[in-house]
Amino acid sequence: MNIVIAGAGKVGEVLCSDLARENHNIMLIELNETRLDQFINSYDISGIHGNGAMFDIQTEAGVDTCDVFIAVTRNDETNIIAAITARKLGAKFTIARVRDPEYSKQMTFLREILGITLIINPELEAAQEITRTLLFPSALHVEAFEHGRVNMIEVVLKEGTPLVGLPLKDHNGRFGDVVICIVIRDDHVMIPDGETILRAEDHVMVTGSPGDVRIFSKHCQPDLVKINSTVIIGGGKLTDYLLSRLIKMRMIIKVIEIDADNADRLAIKYPQSEIIFGDGTKQAFLNEEHFSEYDSVIALTGVDEENILISIYASRMGVKKTITKVNRTDLLKVLDNVGLQSIITPQRLIANHIIRFIRSIENSQGSTVSAFYRLLDGRVEVLQFKVKESCCEIAIPLVELQTKPGLLIACIIRDGKIIYPKGTSRILPHDDVIVVTTTHKNFQDIDDIFEKNRGRQ
Template structure:
């Protein structure tokens, strides 16, 4: 597949990394020569220094024969215009990064008029993921499938947990809750467990279930926490705008600390029900005065990873119930996970996952569409939601009779908005959403078979 990417910042670099790993022909355009040099040296791609919005530049880069054109610069307007030009030149499909809060209200009108196949909004996706965590504070992370019908929940096993020393088979039987533990992270190792797998303290488990079953699970395991109410957000960027709006609509008390007076004023006018404080979010005296210790959750969303980490460490010292930290560098995310502190959000990874799922679905000419894709534990495991097509070889065959590849697990079947945790006698029907856990990249549902 020939892919042209305009913009090699954090989001663009993440997309380049994933697309090049999957052996696509990738051409990257950016106006910064140092960025292009870094990208070309790091990945097997063609780099062109120039203006990706320019008609002549796109023509020279081969956009006319591109299967997919992706514009992810920092400017929404430039991205949309670049996609319009690419479409006029002959690119088959186009994706634009569009982040502005106002644009999201008219996105369908704009995409239709400009011929944009799809838009991505990493900040909006990040705000939705944070919102899921706020609503389910027991979890480190919560992802969803089939428009929220099923959850992929990450939980941490404490040393005093009743799971410690128990096999998966015993625990599943004892709890009596329809769940499936699809992956376990133990240190840097990822395990797709069988029934004989034995849990240890400090394991991180990834559970597929309905939302209702997730709630029952945490209650039975004694992990249930009191609901969060008072939320403190540090930083007033785009994620904060989306998130605070959603929090307020769901009756949370929201306090935002922002160092830039202009940003703070704009946000206060946009969200009059939020309390907006002008100040340095890394100032411990200010944080104490503004009641960080009494907050139910602290969410660190400044534009600087290091600052977010420092503030999170301070919140942890004050024993804040829930801490959520935005980071973009994978090494920092690993650092926070290693010290077992709160939840980590990476907008660039969310965007890259969305686009890679689109690329895989577009590359597949056989049938099963990829609806959702999540990468777990530093990309070691993928959890993919496929739409079962009428041509699939897996239809109407009991799962016990399917010869699956090694390290493949069917984690769930969603039929008519109901979650089925599969047994050997379960089977897949046309139109089902099928959740597959795999240690290898899959483009089609039939690729689970040997």
């Protein structure tokens, strides 16, 4: 696909790297000529120096014939104008990053009236991710599918967990509607089967009904209880989006913000929360605010290193759940195994959202793929298929089907109802089927997941 990207910030860099690796033709527009040259030298892309919102620059970049135009500059207004201009020039799909909470209130208007295909907001996405993580306290990470109706959580199996040491087939149905989709062991990712024996310290990704998944996660880490209170360090845009969600959950909230004016603004806007003016990076100040008495600490300052240190200190002081915002993911490789729990990377969240959208467009052309997701740095793919009448394996119990190795049917959606499959479950016409795979690429149809040597063709 021909893709034009305006903006070479953190999100633009992830997009250039990932999309070029997938053999898309990338044209980057950037005002900073030095940064533009760095990107052209680092990735297999082309580039133009200039303002991505200008008609003549977009024309020179070939926006009139591109498949997707993506505006991810630092300025919301520039992104909106750039996306509108691209749409008028003839770009098939337009995407704009818009971060301001005021604009977020009228995203539907911007999409429908101005013709912008997709409006994305990294802070809003991160707030939703944090909210999901707090709903599943044992989860390191939560992925949402089917518009948030299906969740897949990542948990660590501790020594003594009922799942450790026995084949999965011996636990069938023990935790209700729970499907173990992925196992990560020593950085190796695999799709488990009935013979898989889980070990302590395995990371597993599971899906299922919310109640059963919560019960399952409690078995994994029984010391973690429901999160009823939190301290948020930092009062930026992400905190703004997050507060409204946590207040609806009736959570006890304290925000520590170093900027006095912003602290006053938050206090007026969110009187249900306790807003404190002070430096949340100082251990003495945190102790004065009795932060260790809260169920969770969420570190959301603008400095990654400060967030990491806050979370490490909170864990050592006995806080059961920490959530850390980290934009520079290279830090995490250096700081492996330092005790961080849930890590939120807004730029990566938003880049994944955009890439997911592009892959959905690409895969849906001439196929029955209706949604596409990548997990664990692209090592796992999750596809949602719409089942046609012509599917070769309709109405056969799953236990009798021969699927290709390295994949798993995680969920069936029928008439709006979510079914977590068992051996007796069947795939029917018009179902939506969510499939998890580690080894197969470019599936175009639900039939592609089945072995073709069964004599049923």
